[in-house]
Amino acid sequence: MLCDDFGTHDLPADTQLEAWQSWYGAVFDTSPLERGGKGFFARNQSWKLNGLALNCVSAPGLSVVRTKALIRREPVDHWAITVGQRVTKLDFRNGSLDAPAGVPYVVSLGQEMRNQREGDKRIQLYLARDTFYQLAPLLDDCCMSAFQTPGGQLFGDYMRLLMLNLSNLDHSDASRLVDATGTILAACFAPSLNRIAAARPIINMTLMERVRKAVRHQLRSPTLGPDTICKTAATSRSQLYRLLQGEGGVAHYIQKLRLSEAFSLLSDGSRNDSILAISEALCFSDASSFARAFRRQFGVSPSDVRAAAQAGLSPPRASVADDGLGNTSFAHCLRSA
Numbered sequence: 001m002l003c004d005d006f007g008t009h010d011l012p013a014d015t016q017l018e019a020w021q022s023w024y025g026a027v028f029d030t031s032p033l034e035r036g037g038k039g040f041f042a043r044n045q046s047w048k049l050n051g052l053a054l055n056c057v058s059a060p061g062l063s064v065v066r067t068k069a070l071i072r073r074e075p076v077d078h079w080a081i082t083v084g085q086r087v088t089k090l091d092f093r094n095g096s097l098d099a100p101a102g103v104p105y106v107v108s109l110g111q112e113m114r115n116q117r118e119g120d121k122r123i124q125l126y127l128a129r130d131t132f133y134q135l136a137p138l139l140d141d142c143c144m145s146a147f148q149t150p151g152g153q154l155f156g157d158y159m160r161l162l163m164l165n166l167s168n169l170d171h172s173d174a175s176r177l178v179d180a181t182g183t184i185l186a187a188c189f190a191p192s193l194n195r196i197a198a199a200r201p202i203i204n205m206t207l208m209e210r211v212r213k214a215v216r217h218q219l220r221s222p223t224l225g226p227d228t229i230c231k232t233a234a235t236s237r238s239q240l241y242r243l244l245q246g247e248g249g250v251a252h253y254i255q256k257l258r259l260s261e262a263f264s265l266l267s268d269g270s271r272n273d274s275i276l277a278i279s280e281a282l283c284f285s286d287a288s289s290f291a292r293a294f295r296r297q298f299g300v301s302p303s304d305v306r307a308a309a310q311a312g313l314s315p316p317r318a319s320v321a322d323d324g325l326g327n328t329s330f331a332h333c334l335r336s337a
Helices: 013-024 068-073 133-142 150-168 171-189 193-198 200-217 226-233 237-243 250-266 275-281 287-298 302-310 330-336
Strands: 004-007 029-032 043-049 052-059 062-066 079-083 088-092 095-099 105-108 113-117 120-127
Touching (some): 052 150, 200 226, 287 302
Antiparallel strands (some): 043 052, 052 120, 079 120, 088 113
């Protein structure tokens, strides 16, 4: 899917803020928290589907206002779910909210509001009422609320996973993606056995990404194991074993990602660390066991990969590093959901 990319970096410094304000002007009034600075470096990446849009926004500190006049001028009343890297302060007609960093919060563009946040990078999911009308009671009830719950955390992870994968999807996946988003949203914000069962494929894919990040973050730790992964990925031991059953178990999954990392390091012709040093850094007990495991995984020896890299050649095996997301892709998961 194509991304609409708007940024101010290539504009003259004295026009950047005005360009950003014009970009959002039909829907929001925006003003910087700090005035008098040189330039306003900001970027908005958007993926638009029928009734659903995902934005990734990087910007300095802002005050963003949705007024009565703007609602009359542009009466779009989509719901917006946002996950930011900083605390967001929200003021609306009936109260206020401090949405914590990393926690999804819901607003409706049909309501007056003001929000203020320091410079950060945030993901925003816009849901059209005509498309998600079946979830209207749920989303309206959630408006001006932050979801600091396990379900909220899971939906935030889903939004991040969505952003990582949208560029790799084609338009034939669009309707499935809209349906999958509604299904997991209902399961996360108002969980029930039926809703969780309906969302299970997407939930599992989202949890796998959480586990993958936890493992990759600690690949060089000799204590990496089920307990560490469960703590970091905020999942139970039984759930972890279910997720990794198709990967041959926890130990096999960890080894696979360590071998994938070793392949990447050995394929980098600019590195001069020895094969032994790489194997030790990735917690293999000795060079022989590392070489055997490497050959089983990739069909070539570590020295073959290193030699090709140093000669400026492509790795001997084309399909190299496993991404650790499991036995299925995000697109395949959508089609099977």
